[in-house]
Amino acid sequence: MESVHALGLKGPQTSDKQFLTFRLDGQDYGISILKIQEIKGWDKVTPIPNSPAYVKGVLNLRGVIVPVIDLRLRFGLVEAERDIFTVIIVANVGGRLAGIVVDAVSDVINVDSEHLCEAPEYEGQQNREFIKGLAQVEGKLLVLLDIDRLVNPESLDKTTAATSVAVNG
């Protein structure tokens, strides 16, 4: 992150940040590319008992057990059919790995800092904590997500208690 930032200082034409964009229920989202380890196709996962519904289970990533979060369920959307476009984005946040299921990945784009803006206050109360900001790119609105908050263990734990009632295999 720092190195990108340093680049940004060198000249105004170099973009501040690169984001991986993906689609979720018709909306475009972006995650800082520095947090992404890899992207892999959808694979069957092993469910973890007594976990929130959006934790779909765990995945064997070359011998490492990685939890997989369905972002649709995380945001309270309806679960989608898995198709050939469904992918798991494996994020690495401070050494902890987590997979995120999204509808499809789109692109890697540069976002200049001048195009970034704060998320407005009235933008839905529930998931606001995960939104880092908004960006206007090529006429489309891109929601930039705070991946750290999305996958950190406390947020998984905190919501466990709240959502465990809604668990259904």
Add this chain to the structure above:
Amino acid sequence: MAIDMRQFHQTFFEESLEGLANMETELLHLEKAAANKGQETVAADPEILNTIFRAAHSIKGGSSTFGFEDVVGFAHVLESRLDAMRDGRLTPTRNVISLLLLSVDCLRSLIISARTGKEGDNNAIDSIRKQLENLESEQPSSPPLTVPVLKPPQGTISHWQITFRPHLHLFHTGNDPLRILRELDDLGECRVQVDISSLPGWDQIKPEECYLGWKIELIGPIPRETINEIFSWVVDDCSLEIDRKPMQSLAPRSIAEAVASMDAQAGTLRVSVPKVDALINTVGELVITQTMLSLIASNFSFDNLSRLFAGITQLERNTRELQESVMSIRMLPLSFAFNRLLRMAHDMSQRLGKKVELIFQGEQTEIDKTVIDRLIDPLMHLARNSLDHGIELPAERLAAGKPETGYITLKAYQKGGNVVIEVRDDGRGLSHERIFAKAVERGMVSSSSNLSPEEIAELIFLPGFSTTESVSDLSGRGVGMDVVRNNIRSLGGSVEIATQPGRGTCFTLRLPLTLAILDGLSVQVGDQTYILPLVNIVESVRILPQQVSRPVGSSEMYGLRKEFMPLLRLNELFHVESRSTDFSQGLLVIVEAEGKKAGLYVDDLLDQQQVVIKNLATHYRKVEGISAATILGDGTVAMILDVPGLIRLAHTGTVHATPHAGDSPASSMATPTLN
């Protein structure tokens, strides 16, 4: 150059500390021998003395090489006293042994200060050194009345190696080699090997010439003169070599012992050569199998299919062997942990004026090194507790009709995939009244609560509990039994306590053999596979529906041979669609942990297999009812069930607190909470 030397320093420190640990153990043996005979002195076993001497000697040698003058000076004094002891000039009385133990401590602190660069308590060390130096001059004045007179003064055991090769004309001088051999045999333990290398062909043998030679090993308290005397008649008619062999080759200290005495803090691991050999062997076989497989693969035809399968079977075997030998390298005998307790018991019993003997049983039981390292403190604590609180003073013991000496028994054995360690004392046992009163005083339980003796005994595992009336500096320092239990639990083990007032207390520790691999049984629940640790499984039975009962206000129970246990439906617990809700379609796996049983209802048993434990919390978090995850042969992840956790859950009965929905197919929609 300086850097190079420092590199060796580390090895020297490690070896020296190991040597000191050896010395300590041997000195304690000496003292125990003295105590057993009720004597002040011991007829010191020369082997023990030699071991102690060797350790001191190598420390002296090493430290002078590296220029640790303080250590050299002290080790030299110690060595000279030990040498005197070996020669019989100094008798190892108990006082002397105590002093030697103290000097071991001094040497250790000197070595540690050389290692860390910090100054030790020089005054104490100097005073001990003075005492050591004065030791010999005192000795003759004290009457040697207790010196054992059974053995000749030069009665140390020697190991002689004699090569006796008579010249051809020996018979002409009227000597019979057989007579000589018989006489040697009378002296002590005698092993004779004949050398027939110069025996000519049958047709060339002359009956009056002696072609044979002998190699004789002679062990016993035999001075050289005696041997020379026997050979005096033939000494001119033969070639004769008489050598004294160093004692260590006689009774080689087992490698296990050497490994056992290694320092826990050292980051290195000593592995016995046979173990490494086995490993290399297996790797060799693995390479052969690999070559074979690639050969089959390079020109594959279906005719080769059977060979391919044979190869894969072989690979399977090799892999298992490799895994076993790698695991065994990490295994150490428990004596390594047990021996640490000897010194503590020795010092403590002297300070408390109690007579205590430690008894070890099954100390050769092997367990993972990580487990041992983290086991020493809990064991130390348990033994110290037994000594301090359990064992009574000698007078008290005699009054209670018990022998004066208290016994603390440490017994280790393997049971299934577990190692069980019992720490048992024959002391006064736990006082339930005192524990209860204390717990009430500390506000841990209410005075009106009605607890069973077992529940009261369990109270001592609560944090901050200590009944000792006067907090001694030996135990009761705030580090309580709760730490012991937590330590053991963190190793995946458990602690149980059994006590009988007036008869003693017994702590039973159960520990897994290793922390990395688990023997498991895979079970099917719906479309999911779960792993049950084999150690927890008692049996599997077909369910008889009439045996399932549901007492009011309680969870489902299953009666198996007049024993009732909670029945847990894994499909409900884990919200998995079961194959069938009909009981007769599934199986009940009876599991046990911490002395309690439960029945787990599963769809099917699949396979018994070894699984590699993968921590779930590395990237996720701990999950109730699940101890870890593993990866199955097909690459999918399976959950390893936390049986103790499930049983606790079943017995506290929170699982079925919500209205039961198990009779409807929508059981997976039920919302039992686990928290």
